[in-house]
Amino acid sequence: MTTFFRWIVVTVALSTATNAIAGGDDYDAANDKENAGPAYFGFVRDNRGSPVPxxxxxxxxxxxxxxxxxTNAVGLYRSHVSKEARPDDVxxxxxxxxxxxxRVFRRTPPGSTAMFIETDCTQQRS
Known part of the structure; x- marks a missing residue:
């Protein structure tokens, strides 16, 4: 194997691993539920900003x-409730x-008709 091909293989492997570690390959859009209503997502972190897996x-x-x-390794969650549930009622x-x-902080404003509802939670060690 030439040096150039080794370089390509290492670069691809590192970029794939970086995305996986960062949670970049967590979302599986192909298997997301169609017509399931708004998607709820966000992060759970501790009071210092570290993820809570x-x-x-x-x-x-x-x-x-x-x-x-x-939540996954980076504290991310994603889900649907139902298409009948209004975001303001969840x-x-x-x-x-x-x-x-x-603390629970909803980034999507109340009354919004957005299909993606972002809500983050902060946890404190007890």
Whole structure:
């Protein structure tokens, strides 16, 4: 194998690994549920800004069944509730053993008709 081809192989391997570590290949758009309603997403971090992996995020609509999702290695979660649930009627909470919720910040403004609802949680070590 020539030096040039080794360089290409190493570059591709490193760029793929970097994206995977950064959470860049986490979203699988091809398998996202069509017509499932707004997508809820965000990050769970501690009060210093570090990600909280494996935290449980609860999306609780006023009517219907709550949805629980787990954050990935970089603290990211994504899910849908239902297409009938209005974004303003869905509350978001986060929990993990050894932490207590200190803040929930919804970046998407209330009353928005956006299909992507971003809500971040901050956890404090207890």
């Amino acid at each position: 494996n935290a449980i995020v609860v999306l609780r609509p006023k009517t219907g069944k709550a949805v629980e999702v787990k 509350s978001v909470s986060c929990e993990k053993a050894g932490f207590k919720q200190s």
